[in-house]
Amino acid sequence: MEEDKAKDLVIIGGGPAGLAAGIYAARARLDTLLIEKLGQGGQILLTDWIENYPGFPEGVSGFELADLFAKQATRFGLEILNAEVLEIDVSSNPKRVNIGDRNIDCKSVIIATGASPARLGVDGEDTFTGKGVSFCATCDGPFYRGKTVAVVGGGNSAVEEALFLTKFAEKVYIIHRRDELRATRILQERAFNNPKIEIIWDTVLDKIEGDESGVNNLKIKNVKTGDISDLKVDGVFIFVGTLPNTGYVPAEIERNSRGFLITDDNMETSVPGVFAAGDVRAKLLRQIVTAVGDGATAAFAAEQYIQNKYQPKT
Amino acid sequence: MAEEKVLEVSDSNFATEVLESDIPVLVDFWAAWCGPCRAIAPVVAELAGEYEGKIKVAKCNVDENPRTPSEYGIRAIPTLILFKDGKVAHQITGAVSKNQIVEVLNKFI
Incomplete structure (x- = not known):
């Protein structure tokens, strides 16, 4: 040639x-x-x-x-x-x-x-990718109509996607490792005013658990107290940079x-x-x-x- | 156009077109609202042309056909599933490059 x-x-x-x-x-x-x-x-x-x-x-x-x-x-x-x-x-x-x-x-x-999207590197993240672990709310959000989901992160993407997910999910948790969001103010205001959104402060995701049908539980850890608790969810959306x-x-x-x-x-x-x-x-x-x-x-x-x-x- | 070689499958013809196919079938589960589905569509269309006669390439709209995706536990799109002899032989989640799909397809021809 x-x-x-x-x-x-x-x-x-x-x-x-x-x-x-x-x-x-x-x-x-x-x-x-x-x-x-x-x-x-x-x-x-x-x-x-x-x-x-x-x-x-x-x-x-x-x-x-x-x-x-x-x-x-x-x-x-x-x-x-x-x-x-x-x-x-x-x-x-x-x-x-x-x-x-x-x-x-x-x-x-x-x-x-x-x-x-960066991965968190926690247990269960790879196993359940596509089965409850998602990095794209606009792709996978509609699969969670009437369900409970969590969003990990506190930046613009995390808060924007959490707001988007409220169109479908019944409840959206935002799990954030600090005590304030990094997202731009207008997005913060919308999140605080949205009744479907609950922010879990000072907390990190420790482990993603589920069965053959997908994710059903998160182990989350409060970084101030060290306490580990369960959070029942059907899906988790990860936006950590x-x-x-x-x-x-x-x-x-x-x-x-x-x-x-x-x-x-x-x-x-x-x-x-x-x-x-x-x-x-x-x-x-x-x-x-x-x-x-x-x-x-x-x-x-x-x-x-x-x-x-x-x-x-x- | 390569696009026309991608067969549209539905809940009603999934068994005959995919599960009972003589050759392996790659099914692209997609929806109109999904950006990465749109990004991967030209790649899927190209594969349909390149693998003609060896692997059947099909797409299934998850909005219009809710039964099939839920049967296969699909909770993320795009999802590409390669069916061989009526069974799931391989599954790829997300918009991946053509090379990654080709690697999988070549194992099954």
Whole structure:
């Protein structure tokens, strides 16, 4: 097979950061390929209703926003490939992206593969995943009509998902290890005012128990008193932060202590010509609105990198 | 389009199309409100084309067909179940990559 000529830019990941980078790169007329292993949208597809993305005063569904992003990117001619990146080699130029059956050479790369829900690492979590243990309320919430569920966590995701679950469940416990929530105030207010929600403070999940039909009990531990008690539930939803999706990213690209990729203000990683954008990056706030900003900056910086390296002014 | 090769199965034809099938059947349990189901749909459609004649690829809407998912204890979607000779041979929960599904399918052909 004939070797393709090196692309200007390969964007890995089709969530908000990758698609925003794609819009900017396509409009800059960079020869760009976006690679996504599933359908476009990323974690937006896990979100029922998005209220904090500007331009949608009444909010917008995760599905709709994902569709709109993808449409806008392809309108400007962005090429999208459905494949999984297994490895990238950034030790020489051009850089090389391995998608299993072939390699794609490129001058620059934007890593935008996002993050996935972190696991707690408690007994029963793996055994009962899909049988009462869930990391996605919008996927699995409707299976809990009239049931009792618990949510673990106290951040935005945990409280948002707990509120979503009250549409279906009869009772929603929030198990939180501190004595106050981290979630943004408006979400806290809604949780405190929702009669179906009960917050169990200063408490951690110790063990998930059940039988062949799934979860039926949680062992929870009060971190102040050390007391362990039972909480009868039909399901438990775990939202204790995220971990970056970087399995394919080589070790020479610097990470922080939690594995997120470190970049400068222009989204460039420790390797020149390799950029990171969105939730995969070490940053303060992981939101759609920050992801798209990262994506735009990364695409612009990639364009500058290519110009300086490959078409230097004489 | 590959999409058309994914067979829609229901509570009423699940036994004939899936359990009594001569070849293994991969069933994608999904719903319209589930984002990851939507994310995995193009992958499932591709597999239907690539494994044609070897593995039947089907999808079952859990809203319209409540009996079948509850029979198999499904409480999370997407769930992919590979049926062989009328029995559950393998189960995958969540939107996983195509490679992970292919690894499973290749064990059964």
